[in-house]
Amino acid sequence: MWVFNENEKDTIEYLVAIAMIIFGMVLCMFAFFSPPVGEIHPTILGVLGQILIFVGAVFHLNIKLKNQNNDFETRVSEMRKEIDSLKQ
Numbered sequence: 001m002w003v004f005n006e007n008e009k010d011t012i013e014y015l016v017a018i019a020m021i022i023f024g025m026v027l028c029m030f031a032f033f034s035p036p037v038g039e040i041h042p043t044i045l046g047v048l049g050q051i052l053i054f055v056g057a058v059f060h061l062n063i064k065l066k067n068q069n070n071d072f073e074t075r076v077s078e079m080r081k082e083i084d085s086l087k088q
Contacts, residue, residue, distance in 0.1 A: 017058040024051040 004012065024047070031044040 013058050017055045020051050020055050024048045 027044060028040060028048055031040045032038065
């Protein structure tokens with residue numbers, strides 16, 4: 001089993017998200033140039049929508065979790081300072 005540190009995990013998630021964006025763009029280009037030319041089938045648009053939702057979830061969750069973690073660390077450090085000031 002693989003164990004990743006925080007930076008490796010983020011890097012892998014971003015690379016997968018970027019690969020999914022590229023796959024979605026290539027899929028749409030192939031669909032656009034396949035018969036009938038100029039028409040993208042609704043199933044391709046559905047797949048592209050799911051890809052974009054996945055990518056958005058990956059990016060948003062990373063940003064949200066990092067912000068929540070920073071907020072939590074800030075609150076804990078403030079509480080420690082208050083406790084230390086009360087001890088003195």
